[in-house]
Amino acid sequence: MLLHIPAVLSADELRQIRAVLEAAAWEDGRRTAGHRAQAVKTNQQLPLESGAARELGAIIADRLMRHPTFLSAALPLRSVPPRFNRYAGEGAYGNHVDNAIFPVPGSPLSVRTDLSITVFLCEPESYDGGELIIEDTFGQQAVKLPAGDAVLYPGSSLHRVTPVTRGARLASFFWVQSLVPQDHRRRMLYDLDQSIQRLTGDHPDHASVDQLTNIYHNLLREWSIT
Ligand code: NI
Numbered sequence: 689m690l691l692h693i694p695a696v697l698s699a700d701e702l703r704q705i706r707a708v709l710e711a712a713a714w715e716d717g718r719r720t721a722g723h724r725a726q727a728v729k730t731n732q733q734l735p736l737e738s739g740a741a742r743e744l745g746a747i748i749a750d751r752l753m754r755h756p757t758f759l760s761a762a763l764p765l766r767s768v769p770p771r772f773n774r775y776a777g778e779g780a781y782g783n784h785v786d787n788a789i790f791p792v793p794g795s796p797l798s799v800r801t802d803l804s805i806t807v808f809l810c811e812p813e814s815y816d817g818g819e820l821i822i823e824d825t826f827g828q829q830a831v832k833l834p835a836g837d838a839v840l841y842p843g844s845s846l847h848r849v850t851p852v853t854r855g856a857r858l859a860s861f862f863w864v865q866s867l868v869p870q871d872h873r874r875r876m877l878y879d880l881d882q883s884i885q886r887l888t889g890d891h892p893d894h895a896s897v898d899q900l901t902n903i904y905h906n907l908l909r910e911w912s913i914t
Contacts (some may be wrong), residue, residue, distance in 0.1 A: 728782025
């Protein structure tokens, strides 16, 4: 499932985040690329251990963990701290797959990359190119969202970022291990949750609300791995 999550960040938060990023010291994105990815990656990234990455990453992780659409679709168990990248001057990232497992810094835990998330930090009209192209089961999707919006997609997808030919594209991205590893099961739980919420809104006293909520939790109990 590929899902657009609107309004993760407010206009004020975006201004604050962009101001920090514009003053930050960026490094060559090839530093963290694997052997195959190095040949196709020409972007910049914030050093993972930098104060700016930690400070801004904490804001983004906090906003997402309180966003009902993200929680309902991702069913997050744990995640790596958000990272930041910058594409400008024809910078691009060719077709690649992300690693299946990432260590969580400062912790013995690892994250299985069930889901990838990209939060767009610049208005789409401020740069040309920079589409995130995701090869989904339904074909190729080109994603370029308003500043503050995010896209959530399966970590198993081949994906790329097209060259930025004008302006600069700033984004945050990271990976989430879900309580429910299988994409099709998360999809069913998300659809069921959304239906329960609509029914609750339209008919709050309907007897089926409790029954459907019970089914939702029983499925989650059956399918979740902690
Ligand atoms: Ni990637």
